[in-house]
Amino acid sequence: xxxxxxxxxxxxxxxxxxxxxxxxxxxxxxxxxxxxxxxxxxxxxxxxxxxxxxxxxxxxxxxxxxxxxxxxxxxxxxxxxxxxxxxxxxxxxxxxxxxxxxxxxxxxxxxxxxxxxxxxxxxxxxxxxxxxxxxxxxxxxxxxxxxxxxxxxxxxxxxxxxxxxxxxxxxxxxxxxxxxxxxxxxxxxxxxxxxxxxxxxxxxxxxxxxxxxxxxxxxxxxxxxxxxxxxxxxxxxxxxxxxxxxxxxxxxxxxxxxxxxxxxxxxxxxxxxxxxxxxxxxxxxxxxxxxxxxxxxxxxxxxxxxxxxxxxxxxxxxxxxxxxxxxxxxxxxxxxxxxxxxxxxxxxxxxxxxxxxxxxxxxxx
Numbered sequence: 001x002x003x004x005x006x007x008x009x010x011x012x013x014x015x016x017x018x019x020x021x022x023x024x025x026x027x028x029x030x031x032x033x034x035x036x037x038x039x040x041x042x043x044x045x046x047x048x049x050x051x052x053x054x055x056x057x058x059x060x061x062x063x064x065x066x067x068x069x070x071x072x073x074x075x076x077x078x079x080x081x082x083x084x085x086x087x088x089x090x091x092x093x094x095x096x097x098x099x100x101x102x103x104x105x106x107x108x109x110x111x112x113x114x115x116x117x118x119x120x121x122x123x124x125x126x127x128x129x130x131x132x133x134x135x136x137x138x139x140x141x142x143x144x145x146x147x148x149x150x151x152x153x154x155x156x157x158x159x160x161x162x163x164x165x166x167x168x169x170x171x172x173x174x175x176x177x178x179x180x181x182x183x184x185x186x187x188x189x190x191x192x193x194x195x196x197x198x199x200x201x202x203x204x205x206x207x208x209x210x211x212x213x214x215x216x217x218x219x220x221x222x223x224x225x226x227x228x229x230x231x232x233x234x235x236x237x238x239x240x241x242x243x244x245x246x247x248x249x250x251x252x253x254x255x256x257x258x259x260x261x262x263x264x265x266x267x268x269x270x271x272x273x274x275x276x277x278x279x280x281x282x283x284x285x286x287x288x289x290x291x292x293x294x295x296x297x298x299x300x301x302x303x304x305x306x307x308x309x310x311x312x313x314x315x316x317x318x319x320x321x322x323x324x325x326x327x328x329x330x331x332x333x334x335x336x337x338x339x340x341x342x343x344x345x346x347x348x349x350x351x352x353x354x355x356x357x358x359x360x361x362x363x364x365x
Contacts, residue, residue, distance in 0.1 A: 043310035045326040051335045052363040057092045063354035064341045065109040065205040076106035076118040107202040112157040123147040129180045140183040150200040151208045165199030204302035204342035206252040220249035239288040241265045242276040252303045256311040266299030274298040291329035308348040
């Protein structure tokens with residue numbers, strides 16, 4: 001049974017939560033069976049040669065944060081707009097969040113089994129979760145010069161993390177351990193020192209990646225901050241991604257498994273420049289090596305591995321179009337010149353992407 005986030009439902013929130021839990025009781029065993037059935041299957045490249053793009057929603061907004069949830073795609077954007085797309089019917093429902101006289105711009109979203117979260121990008125920072133009576137509940141605020149949050153995600157249904165630009169000498173990191181009801185900012189005394197002006201790009205809600213207890217944060221200086229214990233301690237790894245200007249650095253990160261990961265960056269003001277803008281790791285992030293250095297594509301705002309392709313297939317997109325690699329990033333081809341900011345895969349051939357003014361379903365063939 002498909003569902004909509006509770007802020008769109010006229011039913012009591014508890015009813016929605018119970019329905020979701022019932023859905024998950026059915027859904028998880030099916031996932032287990034699919035995974036078990038695929039364990040003996042040799043994974044390899046899907047060798048895509050085209051992508052079909054079906055627009056599902058249009059509006060005069062910029063959408064950089066999307067989240068796949070059972071049965072729906074949730075999103076949040078500028079002008080305070082957030083909503084969901086029913087993946088079966090295609091029905092789109094939207095709402096607008098105000099804070100006093102402020103209309104927030106949202107670039108970060110996340111979810112647990114029971115709640116949806118969205119975080120505004122600038123000052124003041126406003127973090128909302130689904131609450132009672134079908135309304136969004138404000139659970140964290142932060143004001144001050146330099147407040148700028150870029151992305152968020154959850155390790156599990158209780159523990160989550162949000163990343164923001166540096167203030168007072170360290171990155172801004174929020175952590176919850178109680179399912180998102182309370183968020184605590186990590187003090188600088190518990191974090192690595194960072195270069196002046198260090199931050200992250202709020203381009204696609206993909207500069208945090210979690211794999212089990214591991215956490216990877218990518219920044220404007222092309223540095224990766226790694227935690228092996230869900231944010232309790234951190235170490236720093238430099239990458240060869242170019243970071244000579246404020247508009248350069250790592251924009252996006254994704255991992256296929258505990259060992260294999262990819263980062264993508266470049267310079268959105270010089271998008272055709274493909275020098276030192278993409279790299280791969282095969283040792284869990286301890287070392288990174290450039291791929292297709294100096295070869296297309298240049299700048300992209302989001303990169304994702306294609307599921308069930310053995311880590312061979314990678315899709316990177318941005319306002320310059322959609323690029324695809326079938327050999328772990330060694331070579332790339334352009335599948336479409338249509339503009340998007342962010343993408344999430346539903347399965348090994350279907351994805352959803354968002355950008356300026358639209359959300360679309362992408363079918364890779």
